[in-house]
Amino acid sequence: MSRRIQISLIRPLLGATDAVGVISSIAGSHAAQIERKIYYPYFWYSADCAARTLFGKKALTINCLVDGRGGLGATADSFEVDEPAVPREAVMLCRTGETQARRSAQRFVTHNLARGSKTVGNFEVALESRGLVYKAFWLVRCEGAMVMVDSVTAAVHLLGERAA
Amino acid sequence: MFGLSTETSLLVFGFPLLWIVYTIVFLLRTRHWVTDSKDEER
Amino acid sequence: MSMTVILFLVLYFMVVLGIGFWALRQGSGADLEGYLLGGRRVGPMATALTLQSTSMSGFMFLGAGALGFSQGYWALWYAAGDIGGGVLNLSVIGRRMRKLSQMMGALTSIEYLEKRYPLPAVRLFAGTLTIFLLGFYVLAQFIAGGKGMALVTGIPYPAALAIAVAVILIYTFMGGYLAVVYTDFFQSLIMLVGVLWIAVAAVTELGGLTAANHAIAEIDPTLLSVWGKDLGFQGQWGIVAGALLIFSVGYMGWPHVVTRHMAMRSPATARSAGAWATVWNLFFVPTPYIVGILAVVILPGLDDPELAIFQVAEKLLPPAVTGLVMAAIMAAIMSTADSLLLQTGSIAARDLYERFVNPNASETQMVWVSRGLVLGIAVVGYLIALVEPPSVFGIVIFATSVLGSAFLPAYVCAVWWRKANSAGALASMVVGTLIAFVWQYADLAATTSMAPMLMGVIGSSVTMVVVSLATQTSMPVPAHILAAMQEAEAIGPIPKRLLAATDFSLTTEAGEVSEMLAGGDRDE
Numbered sequence: 001m002s003r004r005i006q007i008s009l010i011r012p013l014l015g016a017t018d019a020v021g022v023i024s025s026i027a028g029s030h031a032a033q034i035e036r037k038i039y040y041p042y043f044w045y046s047a048d049c050a051a052r053t054l055f056g057k058k059a060l061t062i063n064c065l066v067d068g069r070g071g072l073g074a075t076a077d078s079f080e081v082d083e084p085a086v087p088r089e090a091v092m093l094c095r096t097g098e099t100q101a102r103r104s105a106q107r108f109v110t111h112n113l114a115r116g117s118k119t120v121g122n123f124e125v126a127l128e129s130r131g132l133v134y135k136a137f138w139l140v141r142c143e144g145a146m147v148m149v150d151s152v153t154a155a156v157h158l159l160g161e162r163a164a
Numbered sequence: 165m166f167g168l169s170t171e172t173s174l175l176v177f178g179f180p181l182l183w184i185v186y187t188i189v190f191l192l193r194t195r196h197w198v199t200d201s202k203d204e205e206r
Numbered sequence: 207m208s209m210t211v212i213l214f215l216v217l218y219f220m221v222v223l224g225i226g227f228w229a230l231r232q233g234s235g236a237d238l239e240g241y242l243l244g245g246r247r248v249g250p251m252a253t254a255l256t257l258q259s260t261s262m263s264g265f266m267f268l269g270a271g272a273l274g275f276s277q278g279y280w281a282l283w284y285a286a287g288d289i290g291g292g293v294l295n296l297s298v299i300g301r302r303m304r305k306l307s308q309m310m311g312a313l314t315s316i317e318y319l320e321k322r323y324p325l326p327a328v329r330l331f332a333g334t335l336t337i338f339l340l341g342f343y344v345l346a347q348f349i350a351g352g353k354g355m356a357l358v359t360g361i362p363y364p365a366a367l368a369i370a371v372a373v374i375l376i377y378t379f380m381g382g383y384l385a386v387v388y389t390d391f392f393q394s395l396i397m398l399v400g401v402l403w404i405a406v407a408a409v410t411e412l413g414g415l416t417a418a419n420h421a422i423a424e425i426d427p428t429l430l431s432v433w434g435k436d437l438g439f440q441g442q443w444g445i446v447a448g449a450l451l452i453f454s455v456g457y458m459g460w461p462h463v464v465t466r467h468m469a470m471r472s473p474a475t476a477r478s479a480g481a482w483a484t485v486w487n488l489f490f491v492p493t494p495y496i497v498g499i500l501a502v503v504i505l506p507g508l509d510d511p512e513l514a515i516f517q518v519a520e521k522l523l524p525p526a527v528t529g530l531v532m533a534a535i536m537a538a539i540m541s542t543a544d545s546l547l548l549q550t551g552s553i554a555a556r557d558l559y560e561r562f563v564n565p566n567a568s569e570t571q572m573v574w575v576s577r578g579l580v581l582g583i584a585v586v587g588y589l590i591a592l593v594e595p596p597s598v599f600g601i602v603i604f605a606t607s608v609l610g611s612a613f614l615p616a617y618v619c620a621v622w623w624r625k626a627n628s629a630g631a632l633a634s635m636v637v638g639t640l641i642a643f644v645w646q647y648a649d650l651a652a653t654t655s656m657a658p659m660l661m662g663v664i665g666s667s668v669t670m671v672v673v674s675l676a677t678q679t680s681m682p683v684p685a686h687i688l689a690a691m692q693e694a695e696a697i698g699p700i701p702k703r704l705l706a707a708t709d710f711s712l713t714t715e716a717g718e719v720s721e722m723l724a725g726g727d728r729d730e
Contacts, residue, residue: 026707040715070714072311092722110569111313114552125569137719147704148712148719155709160720167419171432172279179286180488186290187484190297194477 004085007039008133011080012151019138019149022156032142039086039134041068041094043101047109048126064109066101068094068132073108079152081133094132102127211520214529215358215536218396263542264350266494267535269599272511274498278422278429280439281495283446287454288491292483295457296467300476302621303467308713309690315461315468315617316557322620322687325628326562331635333557335612336461337550341583342605344550346598347374347543348591350512351536357516358532364592370540371588377544378551378580393537398490400531404515405493407522408500421503429502441655448657452603456610456659458617462549472709512598550583551576604646604658611638611662615670623674624688629681630674638666 014022016034023032042065050059063076069092096104109125136151139159146159165173273281303318312318316336320329351374352367359366412418422429433440457463470476494515501514504521508514516535519528555572564571590596615634619626642662644650651657 023704027703038719040719067714067718069718070311072308072714074711092718106569107313114548137715139719139723142704145704146723148716150709150712153709155712156704156707157712157716158704158708159716159723166415167417167423168279168430172430175279175282175286175432176492180289180492183290183293183484184488186297187293187481190293190480191477194473 003088005088005091006083006085007091008131009039009082009084009086010133010135010152011082012136014138014149014151014154016138018154019140019151022149022154023140023142023147026156027142029143032140035139035141035146037090038137038139039091040137041092042066042133042135043068043094043096043098043105044130044133045102045105046128046130047105048128049109049113050124062109064105064127065133065135066096066104066108068092068096068101071096071100071104073104075109075112091134098129102129208525210525211529211532212359214526215533218530218533219537221392264347264539264598265602266490267515267539268350268353268512269346269597269602270494271498271501271513271515272597273599274495275501275508275511275514277434277438278426278499278502279432280434281498282492283432283449284453285492285495287450287452289487290484291453291455291457292487293480294454295463296476296480296483299458299464299617299621300467300470300480301473303464303617304470304476304710305713306621306690307468308710309717310687311714312468314552314556315465316553318468319613319616319620319631323616323626323628323631324684324687325632328628328632328635329557329561331632332613332616333553333561335635335639336609337553337558337579339605339609340461340546340550340553341587342601344543344546344583345587345590345596346601346605347539347546348587349595349601350598351539351543352591353510353512354516354532354536354539357513357520358536367588367591370536371584371591374540374543374547375580375584377540378547379577393534393541396530397534397538400519400527400534401490401493403523403527404519404531405497408497408504408518411522412500412503418500418503422499425502425506429499444654444656444660445651448607448651448659451657451659451663452606452610455614455663456606459610459613460606461553461609461613462545464613464617465549470710472707474707547580547583551580554579607646607657607659607662608639608642610659611642611666614638614663615667619670619674621691624683624691625674625678626670627674627677627681627683629677630670630672633673634666634670637669638662641665 016037020032020034024030045064045066047062047064048059049062063078064073065076066073105127106125109127110123113123113125138149138151140147140149148157148159150156165177168176270281270284273284306322307318310318310321312321316329316333319332320326348367348371351370352363355361355370356363356366361369409415409418412421419430426435428434428436431437433442439445467476470479497518498511498514501508501518505514505517508517516532519531523531555567555575559575560567560572567575612635615626615638616631619631639662642658645656645658645661650661
């Protein structure tokens with residue numbers, strides 16, 4: 001029996017059957033099957049932003065996830081977190097340091113706010129670290145290719161040839 | 165055409181036609197790029 | 207300008223401000239958040255509408271009209287290339303650049319260049335050149351805004367210019383309401399309807415296109431030729447080539463245009479965006495040029511060709527409509543200026559200051575660098591626009607020629623040619639810039655009949671190939687970049703459809719997972 005460890009997991013919205021369904025509908029084939037499930041690490045930051053506009057301040061709170069291995073930031077819809085115990089070998093280790101992750105988050109949130117609001121830095125961003133969270137991905141094999149399916153957004157990405 | 169010389173007509177109508185064809189070819193060659201329905205709901 | 211026009215102009219801005227105010231105060235937080243972060247979609251058509259309409263600016267309303275008025279159907283050589291610029295850009299670079307930029311973790315197009323061509327000089331040169339040339343483009347908007355304001359309100363140009371610049375600065379520093387999707391959509395709609403109305407009114411006024419062309423022939427038949435007034439450009443294929451290239455491939459050198467590829471959600475976006483771009487461009491690219499041409503008959507006594515479109519509107523449209531349309535045009539000009547200033551500020555702060563001067567710069571410090579540069583450009587721009595305003599058309603063509611010459615090979619080869627290395631890229635950027643600059647400054651186009659854009663692109667392309675090949679062993683393309691470029695290929699029929707459904711936001715994760723599965727990961 002494999003060792004299990006406890007992680008903070010972003011509550012999945014897609015189960016195994018759903019994941020297979022997603023791939024099948026895209027590929028137009030019934031040959032899709034689950035290969036495995038993995039858990040990908042992210043640094044979770046809560047960003048309190050105050051955007052100053054012509055009409056006063058508009059505050060908003062944004063969730064920012066920084067890829068724990070690639071170090072890239074992305075914003076996320078709000079989510080619930082569970083604390084399940086999962087097989088140790090399914091968990092991908094975190095490779096990014098917290099300092100770099102925080103910088104990434106700060107930069108990412110600021111960049112997107114600037115782009116969206118079309119202003120020169122007229123907002124304040126206060127980051128609060130919420131620790132490490134994981135997102136489950138389904139790895140689905142379909143007609144010789146391997147695809148990963150995001151268990152929260154149902155987004156899909158083909159995996160490299162070497163992995164297939 | 166419209167009181168314009170052949171050359172001018174070619175300029176006015178020829179290039180737009182060219183780009184329409186290019187765009188159609190582009191769309192045909194990439195018709196496998198079907199939008200994932202999951203994309204739309206967010 | 208009649209009081210009705212001014213009344214409706216003011217009314218328009220009040221409505222826009224009102225919508226902005228309401229949306230910000232009342233609108234749901236999630237919507238605002240989504241819009242500010244560019245994450246939420248409004249719907250593909252609305253998105254396409256606002257995206258395309260943001261390309262309307264001073265060039266379109268002043269420059270294009272002026273050229274049509276002065277040179278007749280010759281002006282359409284520029285439109286001929288422009289119509290396809292969007293789809294060309296998207297089909298050639300779009301998807302691949304999105305993928306590569308994501309994999310290399312680049313947020314801006316200048317950063318992307320350094321990541322693909324790892325050499326500090328690349329970023330330094332590209333950043334500095336871009337700021338300089340975008341500054342020119344901003345200048346064009348200042349002039350357009352100032353002239354438009356002066357025409358509409360009757361205020362003398364210096365004061366109107368000052369107001370226009372001040373409003374642009376307010377947008378750029380305080381913004382906020384502009385970011386609300388509702389106002390963007392509303393403004394786009396008014397402008398589209400307005401532009402079409404002006405065109406239709408102009409054609410109707412002259413009794414149809416055929417009658418219009420006959421009337422033009424009465425005044426000056428050479429305006430109906432493809433060689434310009436007095437057949438001045440006859441046989442000058444080098445100039446024609448330049449005109450065709452400027453807005454077809456020249457766009458690939460514009461950082462703020464190329465940056466849009468980096469925000470693409472999936473390959474399907476490139477496809478629909480390409481289709482929309484062509485549909486839009488077919489209607490709206492030739493239109494200002496044609497209105498300018500028709501103005502030859504409608505406004506025979508016109509002093510300033512740059513005001514051709516504005517004055518045709520004033521003459522033919524009901525005052526209320528003129529007011530609304532003028533307001534929408536002014537808003538578009540200011541919005542473009544705002545975007546450009548934002549770009550220059552961002553490049554100065556991140557690509558120059560943070561990268562080369564102070565790597566540990568805080569966000570506050572970078573904001574001050576941005577603001578400082580924006581103010582600097584505003585002051586210098588105001589002075590130039592005041593003292594010796596160049597033609598809007600001339601400025602934009604110059605800036606695009608240099609940017610296109612400098613960056614076209616760099617961006618295209620970044621995704622298409624594995625051998626394009628840092629030395630080749632840097633050399634091509636420098637050579638392209640020099641050739642375009644010198645050609646323009648020394649007015650070599652007049653003597654050689656070859657446009658600066660044409661010579662610049664040829665020069666930079668040849669340089670890219672020659673230098674890259676010559677330095678392949680001394681400066682090879684790093685392995686991780688070659689690997690990243692590899693990923694952009696398609697594999698087979700079913701995988702092709704899965705590839706097409708790819709969500710680019712997962713590209714990094716996919717790379718990590720692939721590596722882990724292939725056994726390359728030993729830290730577990």
